[in-house]
Structure formats: structure tokens, C-alpha cells
Amino acid sequence: MQEIEFAVPIPSRVSPGLDRARERHLRWVTDAGLVGGGEARRRYEFSQVADIAAHGFPDATGEDLDLCCDLLGWMFLFDDQFDAGDERKADALAVCGQLTDVLRGGPPAPGAPPIVTAFARCWVRMGTGMSPAWLRRTVHDWVDYLAGWPTKIADRAHGVVLDPAAHLRARRRTIGCRPVLALAERVGRFEVPPPVWHASHLEAMRLAACDAVIAMNEIHSYEKDRAGGYANLVSALVHHDGLAESQAVQRVRETVRDSVESFLRLRSGLPDFGRAVGAEPAVLARYGGALAAYIRGYHDWGRGALRYTTRGHPGDLGLENLLMPRAD
Amino acid sequence: MQEIEFAVPIPSRVSPGLDRARERHLRWVTDAGLVGGGEARRRYEFSQVADIAAHGFPDATGEDLDLCCDLLGWMFLFDDQFDAGDERKADALAVCGQLTDVLRGGPPAPGAPPIVTAFARCWVRMGTGMSPAWLRRTVHDWVDYLAGWPTKIADRAHGVVLDPAAHLRARRRTIGCRPVLALAERVGRFEVPPPVWHASHLEAMRLAACDAVIAMNEIHSYEKDRAGGYANLVSALVHHDGLAESQAVQRVRETVRDSVESFLRLRSGLPDFGRAVGAEPAVLARYGGALAAYIRGYHDWGRGALRYTTRGHPGDLGLENLLMPRAD
Numbered sequence: 001m002q003e004i005e006f007a008v009p010i011p012s013r014v015s016p017g018l019d020r021a022r023e024r025h026l027r028w029v030t031d032a033g034l035v036g037g038g039e040a041r042r043r044y045e046f047s048q049v050a051d052i053a054a055h056g057f058p059d060a061t062g063e064d065l066d067l068c069c070d071l072l073g074w075m076f077l078f079d080d081q082f083d084a085g086d087e088r089k090a091d092a093l094a095v096c097g098q099l100t101d102v103l104r105g106g107p108p109a110p111g112a113p114p115i116v117t118a119f120a121r122c123w124v125r126m127g128t129g130m131s132p133a134w135l136r137r138t139v140h141d142w143v144d145y146l147a148g149w150p151t152k153i154a155d156r157a158h159g160v161v162l163d164p165a166a167h168l169r170a171r172r173r174t175i176g177c178r179p180v181l182a183l184a185e186r187v188g189r190f191e192v193p194p195p196v197w198h199a200s201h202l203e204a205m206r207l208a209a210c211d212a213v214i215a216m217n218e219i220h221s222y223e224k225d226r227a228g229g230y231a232n233l234v235s236a237l238v239h240h241d242g243l244a245e246s247q248a249v250q251r252v253r254e255t256v257r258d259s260v261e262s263f264l265r266l267r268s269g270l271p272d273f274g275r276a277v278g279a280e281p282a283v284l285a286r287y288g289g290a291l292a293a294y295i296r297g298y299h300d301w302g303r304g305a306l307r308y309t310t311r312g313h314p315g316d317l318g319l320e321n322l323l324m325p326r327a328d
Numbered sequence: 329m330q331e332i333e334f335a336v337p338i339p340s341r342v343s344p345g346l347d348r349a350r351e352r353h354l355r356w357v358t359d360a361g362l363v364g365g366g367e368a369r370r371r372y373e374f375s376q377v378a379d380i381a382a383h384g385f386p387d388a389t390g391e392d393l394d395l396c397c398d399l400l401g402w403m404f405l406f407d408d409q410f411d412a413g414d415e416r417k418a419d420a421l422a423v424c425g426q427l428t429d430v431l432r433g434g435p436p437a438p439g440a441p442p443i444v445t446a447f448a449r450c451w452v453r454m455g456t457g458m459s460p461a462w463l464r465r466t467v468h469d470w471v472d473y474l475a476g477w478p479t480k481i482a483d484r485a486h487g488v489v490l491d492p493a494a495h496l497r498a499r500r501r502t503i504g505c506r507p508v509l510a511l512a513e514r515v516g517r518f519e520v521p522p523p524v525w526h527a528s529h530l531e532a533m534r535l536a537a538c539d540a541v542i543a544m545n546e547i548h549s550y551e552k553d554r555a556g557g558y559a560n561l562v563s564a565l566v567h568h569d570g571l572a573e574s575q576a577v578q579r580v581r582e583t584v585r586d587s588v589e590s591f592l593r594l595r596s597g598l599p600d601f602g603r604a605v606g607a608e609p610a611v612l613a614r615y616g617g618a619l620a621a622y623i624r625g626y627h628d629w630g631r632g633a634l635r636y637t638t639r640g641h642p643g644d645l646g647l648e649n650l651l652m653p654r655a656d
Contacts (some may be wrong), residue, residue: 093523100464104432115492136428137368143468154527167526195421198475199482201495208444278487 001219001249002303006256008212009264010296013058018051025050025069031254032076032121040319047307047317049059049076056180056185056297057290064187071122071183075176076307077317078115082152083228089153091323092259096146102137103146112221115322130317133194134185141178148173161239166265168214169230175217177294178209184290192287196279201266202287207290208263213298217253222249222309260295267292329577329629334584335593336540338624341386345393346379353378353397360398360449361404361442361654364582368647375635375645376617377404384625385515387619392515399450403637404502405645406443410480411556412646419479419651424474429468431474443650448583454514462513462521469506476501483559489567495559496542503545505622507539520615524607529594532614536591537619541626543583548636550577587624595620604623 015021026045029035035044053060053068081092091113098116102108110118123142127135157161162170179310185191192202213280218233225232234257237248267288274284302308343349354373357363363372366372381396386517388396419441426444431549436448451470455463479498483490490498513519520530546561553560561583565576595616602612630636 018516089523097461097464100468104467105434136425137475140428140468140471141434143471145466147465150523151528151531154523154605156526157525158529159522159604160529160599162528166532169531170528179493195478195482195485199486200479200490201486203479203489203497204494205559238418275488276487277482291340 001222002308003192004219004249004253006099006216006219006253006260006299008256008260008296008299009137010260010292012300013055013293014061014297015054015058015065016298017061018054021054021065021314022051024066025073028066028070029073029077032118034074034118034322036320040313040317041316043314043317044077044276046314047071047076047305048301048305049165052227052301053303054297054299055293057184058293058297060187067122067125068183069124070118070185072180074118075120076117076324079174080316080318081115081126081321081323082149082318083102083316084229084321088318088321088323091321093150093153097147098145098267100143103142104189111325113323113325123163124323126183128186129189129199130186131191134182134191137194137197138179138182141182145173161229162236163240164233164236167233167236170231171233172207172210175210175214176224177213178206180294180321181206181209181291184294185287188286188290190283190286192283193279196277196284199273201269201273203287205266208259208266209295212256212259212263213313215259216299216302218252219249219256220302220305224308255286263291263295329550330633330636332545332547332577332581334544334588334623334627335625336421336584336588336624338588338620340624341621342625342627342628343382343386344429344508347395348496349382349393350379351581352394355403356394356398357401360446362446362650364403364648368645371584371642371645372405372492373649374642375404376633377401377635377645380625381631382434382625383629384622386621386625387513388515392404395450395453395514396511398446400508402446402450403444403652406447408473408644408646409443409649409651410477410646411511413554413560416646416649416651418648421478421481423651427474428471431470439653441651441653448614454511456514457517458514459519462510462519465522465525466507466510467567469510470627470641471642473501473504473507473642480559483522489557490564491568492561492564495561495564496539498559499542499546499561500535500538503538503542505541506534508622509534509619510538512622516614516618518614520611521527521607524605524612527601527605529601532615533591533594536587536594537623540591540623543587544627544630546580547577547584548633552636552641573652591619591623 025174036240050069050073053065057068078204093114095113099119101122108116148170152174158313222234233252234248237243237251238245270284271281271289273279334496349467363369378397381400386394423441423443427447430448436444476498479490480502510624550560550562562581565571565579566573599609599613600618602609
């Protein structure tokens with residue numbers, strides 16, 4: 001359902017480094033052991049997942065854009081390991097634990113799976129130059145993202161159609177927006193200092209950005225989710241609220257509109273907020289701009305991304321098992 | 329408003345070890361440097377905060393009950409450091425960071441503040457005998473609790489009356505229910521294994537338990553919060569939804585009722601849930617029972633707790649600064 005239009009009154013921009021970064025990122029996923037040859041490579045190139053970096057971080061170029069491509073690309077590859085069949089479940093759970101340990105300060109074990117070592121290297125790059133306070137809160141955002149995946153495994157085993165609120169709660173973790181918004185500070189070379197970053201005003205902005213992206217994603221991936229028998233907000237609304245499919249789609253579109261409106265209203269309140277809490281106005285403006293750019297960037301990427309097509313789609317990125325310890 | 333009645337159809341129970349544990353806990357807070365002599369001790373004894381352990385964990389006795397008293401007592405003492413005036417703000421923020429580092433595996437620095445060393449010792453006791461998976465997820469729950477306090481500081485600086493949803497979001501962190509529910513597994517000597525613990529069914533039970541406790545607490549502490557000029561859900565409803573105070577109180581009572589009903593409905597679904605996910609029925613039953621006991625225990629303790637009286641109240645527990653490095 002990528003043809004569905006969303007109201008996102010934020011300017012459309014893209015990093016001038018896209019083409020160069022795409023080529024370089026393909027070498028990186030290959031060198032990191034995340035994408036092998038042949039069919040896996042064909043699927044990865046087809047999916048264009050890492051292009052989202054250039055749309056979501058339009059001011060990033062050079063090594064900063066490369067970091068965004070690698071982290072976002074990693075997230076899609078990690079995601080698809082969970083759709084690759086039940087026999088990978090135990091390994092996927094174990095990997096969530098290993099990644100949590102990496103974030104809490106342990107280097108990956110020798111011979112750790114490629115999905116772990118690749119993340120560990122990205123995490124070192126992501127933390128470079130950032131303060132201890134930013135590192136602490138960003139570890140928490142990453143671990144919260146990781147905590148969403150066992151939920152997905154358990155809910156599938158349960159075989160239940162989650163109600164819309166529960167579905168949204170689970171998606172707020174696995175969508176990965178919070179660590180991505182922390183990445184926006186890193187590549188923008190600024191930080192919202194504590195305790196200002198923790199204020200409910202900014203938390204509400206993050207939540208609105210997150211919900212806008214989730215709701216767009218649910219529409220983009222609906223046909224693919226339905227074909228695969230996976231959870232989706234549209235299906236949850238049909239099942240629990242007794243809506244027709246078209247009504248449910250409309251409801252999700254309204255969630256996009258409401259979330260974006262809420263985000264923009266909170267963003268326009270940043271100068272007043274900053275005066276009250278004594279925060280540097282320029283830093284808050286950059287933060288608001290970075291969040292807005294990610295919402296718009298997701299929108300622009302998602303409309304065209306071949307990841308969500310169902311016609312002529314070569315299959316997901318989970319062809320290769322990236323969860324097993326390496327022999328070397 | 330402790331006279332207000334709540335519908336909590338869960339049996340009332342209390343640990344037979346209460347009196348012994350209370351005496352021993354008073355020695356512990358003194359030895360740990362958390363409560364000095366004179367007025368600070370008088371206030372602590374008056375508050376009866378650690379008694380909540382015997383109500384919330386009615387099956388715990390001996391060392392297990394002691395651990396519950398110490399951790400719950402610690403939480404109240406920590407909480408009140410944030411109400412002790414602006415001059416402690418920076419130290420309180422720094423302590424949140426130090427506690428996060430302790431949870432992620434670093435021992436406290438030599439000469440660390442008493443609130444940090446006392447927590448570190450409790451955390452070692454809390455983790456004893458628990459699996460790596462339980463430790464990982466419980467660290468996350470503790471860190472999430474700690475992340476709520478900078479929000480409180482920032483929101484006070486902002487000077488805004490949060491809307492009810494934002495107020496509830498912030499309280500879901502600082503109420504501390506999630507680490508307390510993990511403590512219930514520890515002292516019950518059982519664990520809900522992964523990924524079952526992460527299932528949305530159990531997450532919804534935790535959330536309902538948490539919201540029931542929050543809503544009761546908002547009523548219990550309303551007069552005290554109003555007197556101190558602090559945020560409270562009743563005030564949020566009056567301010568944002570245009571309710572009279574009595575209507576707002578009624579709305580919060582309904583939140584208690586709805587949350588408890590939702591919890592009990594989900595609890596009665598545990599056998600079906602367990603069959604679907606292949607979980608041991610006895611473990612799920614114990615978990616449901618432990619959560620129910622904590623809801624009821626909070627209810628019973630909160631009605632009588634002198635912490636929330638406004639008449640003849642000697643003052644909060646923040647008399648002594650527990651955030652400064654120790655000279656010794």
C-alpha cells in the first residue's frame with residue numbers, strides 16, 4: 001500500500017552523498033560478513049534499505065553518512081533474522097543477550113556471530129566523541145529496542161492478535177526510532193544535555209515522531225505482513241475494533257496525521273520550553289530539525305522502498321543465518 | 329485522601345515476619361549511612377515506608393523479607409532526595425548516572441555516596457541465584473526507573489502541568505513497580521523464562537499492576553503533593569480536562585478499578601496463555617499471584633502509611649543529603 005498518501009508538512013531533502021554512500025555500504029556489509037554473494041546480495045541490493053540513511057539524515061555526509069547507512073542497514077538485516085523461521089528463534093534470543101552485553105561494556109566474544117561483531121563496531125563509531133551522559137541514555141534506548149524482539153517471538157508463539165494498544169507498545173520498541181534519534185545527535189555533532197533531554201516535552205516529541213514512523217510503516221508493510229501472516233496495526237484494528245480494512249487503513253492514516261501534527265506543535269513550543277529550562281535555543285532547534293528530518297526521510301524512503309513491494313519481490317534479507325558463531 | 333476506598337478484590341495478607349524485619353531494617357539503614365540519628369531517624373520511623381515489604385511480599389520471610397525491606401526503604405529514601413531542594417539537583421543527577429553504571433557491572437567508586445553503596449549491596453543480594461537472562465532484563469527495569477528522575481527534575485524546571493498521559497508516562501518510571509515485580513520473582517525463588525516473560529500478555533499484566541499502584545498512590549499522596557506544589561494526576565486532570573477536584577479524584581478511582589479488572593482478567597487467562605507458549609503453568613500462576621499480592625499489599629500499606637498524612641507529619645525523608653561522596 002505504498003501508494004497511500006500521508007500528510008507530512010516537512011520539507012523533503014536527501015543527502016548529496018547518497019550514491020557514494022550506497023556503493024561503500026555494500027562493500028561494508030560484505031566485509032562485515034552480513035551479506036554473502038549471489039542471491040543474498042541480490043536481495044540486499046534490491047531492498048535499498050540503507051538508502052533510508054540519506055533521506056533520514058539529509059545533512060550527514062562522509063563518514064557520518066556511512067555510519068548511518070551501516071547502522072540502519074544492520075537494523076534491517078537484524079530484523080529479518082526474526083522472520084527467517086522458527087529454527088533460528090533460540091539463536092536470535094541469545095544474540096539479543098549478547099548485543100545487550102556489548103552495549104553494557106563487554107567486547108564481543110571471539111568468534112561471535114557476524115550480526116554481533118558488526119554491531120559492536122558500529123556502536124564504537126556511534127559513541128565516538130559523545131559524553132558519558134549521552135552514552136548512558138543511548139545504551140538504554142538500544143537495550144529497549146533489543147527487548148522488543150523476544151516480545152515478537154513470544155507473541156507469535158502465543159498466536160494472538162494483539163489489541164491495537166499492545167501492538168503499538170511492542171512496535172515502539174522494534175521500530176528502533178529512539179536509537180536512530182540518538183544517532184541524529186551523533187552525526188549532527190551536538191547533544192541535548194541532561195536533564196533537558198529527559199523532559200516530558202522532548203519525550204512527547206520523540207514519541208510522536210516514533211508513532212508517525214510506525215503508522216507509516218504499518219501501511220507500507222501491510223500487504224507484505226498479511227502475505228506472511230505477521231502482525232500489523234491494520235489487522236489489529238480490523239480484528240479488535242471491527243473495522244473494514246479500508247476503515248482501518250484510514251484510521252492508521254489519521255494516526256500519522258495526528259502524530260505529525262502533535263510533533264510539529266511541540267516543536268513550535270521549543271523556544272518557550274528552552275527559556276523555561278535554560279537550554280541553548282540553537283541545540284533545541286537542531287534537535288527538533290533532526291527529528292523532523294527523520295520523519296520526512298522515513299516517509300520519502302518508505303514510499304519508494306522495494307522492501308515493501310509484494311510483486312516481483314525476491315524475498316527478505318534473512319536468507320543467510322547471521323546468528324551463528326563463526327568458525328574463524 | 330487515604331480514606332478513599334478502592335475496589336481491589338484480592339485477598340489481604342501480610343508476612344508474619346513484619347515486626348522482626350522492621351527492627352532489623354532500622355539497624356540496616358543506620359549501618360548503611362542512609363539514616364542518621366535524631367530527627368532523621370524520627371522521620372524514618374514515623375514514615376513506616378519499609379513496612380510495605382511485608383504487605384507487598386506476604387510470602388517472604390527471613391533474609392528474603394529483609395532484602396525487600398532494604399530495597400523498598402532505599403527507594404523511598406532515594407525518592408525524597410529529589411524533593412529536598414534545588415541545591416541537590418546536580419548531585420541527584422550524578423547519582424542516577426553512578427547507579428546506572430553500578431547496574432551495568434561497575435562496582436561503586438571508593439567513597440561513593442551512601443545512597444550508591446547501599447544500592448550496590450542490595451543489587452548483589454537481589455541478583456543472587458538469578459539467571460543471566462533475568463539479570464539482563466532486571467537491569468533494564470532498574471535503569472528505566474532511574475531514567476524517570478531526570479524527567480522529574482526537567483519537568484519541574486519547565487514549570488508545566490503535564491497532561492494526564494504524559495504524567496502517567498513519567499510516573500510509570502518513578503513508581504518503581506517493574507524492578508519491584510522482578511524482586512517478587514527473586515524472593516519467590518522462581519523465574520519466568522525468556523521469551524515468555526517478554527510476551528505482551530505478561531507485559532499488559534505488569535502495566536495494569538503498575539497503573540493500579542500509581543493511581544492509588546496519586547490519591548494517597550494528593551494532599552501532600554498539593555501542599556508541596558508537586559505534580560499529581562488529580563491536578564493534571566483538573567488542569568487539562570477541566571474537571572472539578574472531586575470529579576478528578578473519581579476519575580483516578582476509576583483508573584484503579586479498570587486497571588485491577590484488566591489485571592485480573594489477564595491473570596485468569598494465564599492457563600490458556602501458558603498452553604499456547606509452552607510455559608510451566610505453576611510458574612505463571614506464581615507470577616500472577618506475586619503481582620496480585622503486590623497490588624493488594626500496596627493498597628493495604630498505602631491506606632495506613634503515615635508517609636501520606638499531612639497533619640502532624642514531621643517532614644519527608646530528605647533531611648540528610650545522601651548524595652555526597654563520603655570522606656571516609
